[in-house]
């Protein structure tokens with residue numbers, strides 16, 4: 001079990017991998033991934049990925065990711081291609097604020113355009129869900145997706161999340177969000193479905 005006394009989490013050790021995807025902390029060798037993410041039409045809007053990109057801003061992004069761990073707010077990990085260690089995206093786990101309590105955490109993710117549709121996001125979220133529900137004090141993981149964001153919704157559904165309902169005008173005026181969650185138990189095959 002990871003230390004759960006104060007509901008903090010540590011980077012999973014050993015790192016989470018299924019042989020195709022590996023989750024690990026961000027490093028300075030990952031600036032190319034951050035640079036590509038900064039040029040995406042969607043990713044910077046919902047994240048702190050810098051626009052415009054510079055190496056200094058890329059390094060600051062990495063520091064912000066690492067700060068989640070030191071501040072106890074959660075974890076931000078790079079999604080990497082396990083065959084070559086190339087960073088292709090990000091997966092964050094952030095504790096919700098009270099009164100939900102620290103047994104509730106939200107997940108968020110992105111994958112750079114050049115690495116999409118290869119299953120990286122689905123595999124990464126599956127790994128994180130199984131680890132978080134088995135090895136931390138987290139008992140509910142939740143995620144919000146825009147109703148029209150089909151890839152994101154498919155990622156969540158493939159990782160065992162269930163749709164709970166639509167939060168109207170939640171992401172902005174007239175911009176709805178679909179709430180998904182996953183809770184234990186996790187069946188013996190390791191997939192929370």
Ligand SMILES: CC(C)(COP(=O)(O)OP(=O)(O)OC[C@H]1O[C@@H](n2cnc3c(N)ncnc32)[C@H](O)[C@@H]1OP(=O)(O)O)[C@@H](O)C(=O)NCCC(=O)NCCS
Pocket residue numbers: 042043109110111112115116117118119120121122123144145146149150151152154155158
């Ligand atoms: C959502 C996102 C992370 C998916 O990453 P990915 O690595 O390409 O996802 P996967 O390869 O695991 O594919 C997930 C599913 O979406 C489907 N999919 C991917 N891109 C699609 C597209 N453009 N149109 C329709 N379906 C798509 C895949 O076929 C797959 O479904 P399947 O398992 O039924 O075949 C990526 O598109 C992204 O970063 N988008 C911008 C940021 C974003 O929307 N983040 C989520 C915020 S809630």
